[in-house]
Amino acid sequence: TVYHDADADLSVLSDRTIAVVGYGNQGRAQALNLRDSGVSDVVVGNRADDSRQQAREDGFEAFDIAGAVSRADVVFLLIPDEVAPAVYEEAIEPNLSPGDLVNFASGFNVTYGYIEPADDVDVVLLAPRMIGTMVRDLYTQGRGAPALFAVHQDATGEAHEVGLGLAKGIGATRSGVVESTFEVETTTDLMSEQALFPLFAHAIMAKYRVEVEAGVPPEVALLESYLSREMAYIFEQAATKGMIEQLLLHSRTSQYGQLKGLESFDPEPMVAYMRDRLDAIQSGAFAEEWRAEQREGTPHLDELFETYRQSAFVQREQETMETLGLGDQ
Ligand code: NDP
Known part of the structure; x- marks a missing residue:
């Protein structure tokens, strides 16, 4: 299933506080996109350093991770996979309430059982197929980064709807949100x-x-x-025209050479x-x-x-x- 703007509703977020945990490339991009989409109650959780300062300069209330999670109903986990299990155990799990939603940007830790969220929280995945700076740049251009979406655990019965609202908030439904699983x-x-x-x-x-x-x-x-960068340009053309159709931009000599090479x-x-x-x-x-x-x-x-x-x-x-x-x- 692929979801677009019309399939998602931002109003499901109106009474929810969102904590963006980790104000790095993805964290900053997703927090700014949420706010610009009209999701007003976004707070940031980060270590006390330049990133937390940056969040404040960008106009967000910023706390340590435990502080942000305890204020929130929805938690975006946007820290590296390697550190996430320890941070989850220490600062996130103890501050979650039943019915909260945890949103992962990568399936890794849940797939391998390195993070096992409690049964009473919703667990979704919203994984942009793009680096964080592009997630922001595309949004400001009126476009969006495509994303994979999955529901791992639906304790409230609302995980799907809220997850799609979040996808719309970060701009992903402008492009296309593909439903999948954490394992995939x-x-x-x-x-x-x-x-x-x-x-x-x-x-x-x-x-x-x-x-x-x-x-x-x-x-x-x-x-x-x-x-x-000719090769980078060719891959861009392949993504918009298709792997074979982009060959029409090349000389006939090139087309023949490429297709013969492919065949042999x-x-x-x-x-x-x-x-x-x-x-x-x-x-x-x-x-x-x-x-x-x-x-x-x-x-x-x-x-x-x-x-x-x-x-x-x-x-x-x-x-x-x-x-x-x-x-x-
Ligand atoms: P960044 O390195 O830009 O950001 C990482 C964030 O995690 C920073 O805010 C950093 O805080 C924080 N952090 C790092 N170590 C710790 C720690 N030990 N304790 C607490 N906080 C810590 O990463 P990205 O934003 O690029 O990626 C974040 C996650 O998003 C990735 O792990 C990945 O799973 C997912 N993702 C990434 C994509 C990508 O293209 N990069 C695409 C899709 C998903 P500080 O600034 O204080 O160091």
Whole structure:
């Protein structure tokens, strides 16, 4: 099911206080969008630091997390997944009342049982498919970030209606809200990260390797494959016109080359890799591995960052970006 503006009603929020917990990228964007949609009773819960100060400068009443939750009927949990279980146990759970609603932005902790909300609260998921700054930018342009929506627990019988009201409040129904489950959101999110991104990155690095071996200057190979942003533009076109229809923007030589390549490439080894990742995600093995890594202070994550930062490819990429004046534009 896909929901749009006409399917959601903001009036269900009129007698509810909403606490946005975590005033980071998502927290700030969603709190501002709610207010601009006419949801007046929004408070912020954050540690006492610059983010809490920012919330006050933006005109919100801001408290520590326990303080915000105890004032609220609806809690947006917009802190990183890694810290959410401990924060939930210490500051959120003890301050919830029966009939309150907890809104997650990621299915991860509920899917793997790292957070198990009490039976007497509503539990929903409203996961924008967009980084926080875009959630805000699209809203101010009169558009909205699409989102996945799910009801995990409906203690009051109103979780669905209130959840859709929240989706409208953050602007998501302007675009489209797709009903799903916490498990599906977790799977597709982790699969994008673990199955798709590594293959994109490897494809670019492999093309670079082959071209440089054949005498193509490294900066030319890098510019052509992604630094020029042509590839980003192509993906934007794919999202609006379609993966194949966007080919009409390319030359006939390009169209023939791309479609022949698509036909001749054997995707099966890639499919097998993706099935492995899916197994690790759905069995919980990845989640447990990541928990163990965090308990040890993330040594492997740090080592991987270091290894890739020092690789010849990345060093050359950084030099090229500097030479060409690219980078954060
Ligand atoms: P940010 O890093 O921008 O914000 C994190 C917030 O959590 C900050 O307010 C931060 O507070 C707070 N925080 C961090 N550590 C702690 C802690 N130990 N105790 C209390 N508060 C803490 O993250 P995002 O806004 O990008 O993401 C938030 C969540 O939203 C993510 O975990 C993800 O599940 C979900 N989400 C993110 C999307 C994305 O594209 N980024 C898309 C959809 C969902 P402080 O400022 O004080 O450090």
